[in-house]
Amino acid sequence: MIKDLTTRNEEWRKLKNSNITYAIISLIVFFTTAGFLSLFYADKIKVYTQWIADNFGPQGMCAVVFIADTIISPIPPDAMLLVVAKSQLHENWPLYISLFSFFSVLGGNFGYFIGFMIQRFSWVPAIILNYTSKKHEIVEKFGVWVVVLGALTPLPFSITCWCAGMVRLNWFHFFIASLFRIPRIFGVYYLLIHSQELTDFLSTYL
Numbered sequence: 508m509i510k511d512l513t514t515r516n517e518e519w520r521k522l523k524n525s526n527i528t529y530a531i532i533s534l535i536v537f538f539t540t541a542g543f544l545s546l547f548y549a550d551k552i553k554v555y556t557q558w559i560a561d562n563f564g565p566q567g568m569c570a571v572v573f574i575a576d577t578i579i580s581p582i583p584p585d586a587m588l589l590v591v592a593k594s595q596l597h598e599n600w601p602l603y604i605s606l607f608s609f610f611s612v613l614g615g616n617f618g619y620f621i622g623f624m625i626q627r628f629s630w631v632p633a634i635i636l637n638y639t640s641k642k643h644e645i646v647e648k649f650g651v652w653v654v655v656l657g658a659l660t661p662l663p664f665s666i667t668c669w670c671a672g673m674v675r676l677n678w679f680h681f682f683i684a685s686l687f688r689i690p691r692i693f694g695v696y697y698l699l700i701h702s703q704e705l706t707d708f709l710s711t712y713l
């Protein structure tokens with residue numbers, strides 16, 4: 508019993524540390540890239556982000572965030588944060604970031620119910636079950652804490668939510684854990700708008 512508990516705690520420690528390390532590295536790469544792009548392509552970035560803001564609109568951008576956190580999407584929700592930060596939408600950023608937070612949590616919960624339903628159908632492609640099998644095992648072992656970790660780190664939140672539904676994690680506990688997505692989105696946006704400071708630092712030495 509003690510040995511099993513020790514092993515489980517050690518596995519959780521390794522999982523947590525690896526995810527936190529990955530999150531830190533990802534953030535460093537993301538904001539360093541944003542700093543360099545702002546330094547050399549500031550005008551083009553403003554043009555592209557404003558084009559997205561004008562053509563997608565808040566509704567379309569919320570849909571992108573929702574889809575990104577419901578299913579596997581090639582466009583991460585952080586991309587919409589960049590659009591807000593670098594376009595005229597930044598004037599009303601509290602509204603848009605709050606909306607993104609809401610739709611991110613909503614998407615994660617929708618993903619939970621997708622996972623919940625997947626277990627009911629035998630026709631689900633084996634490739635999906637194989638893809639989620641490892642995460643499924645982790646969620647089954649560590650429960651709601653994996654959801655919290657997934658909500659706070661850059662790892663695909665949707666897959667974590669799917670697996671939470673597949674293992675029948677208590678929905679209310681899952682919902683509370685999914686709310687950790689909100690401080691992450693606000694935190695990333697805060698860092699993103701301060702990437703200008705990184706740009707100024709880079710321009711001093713380049």
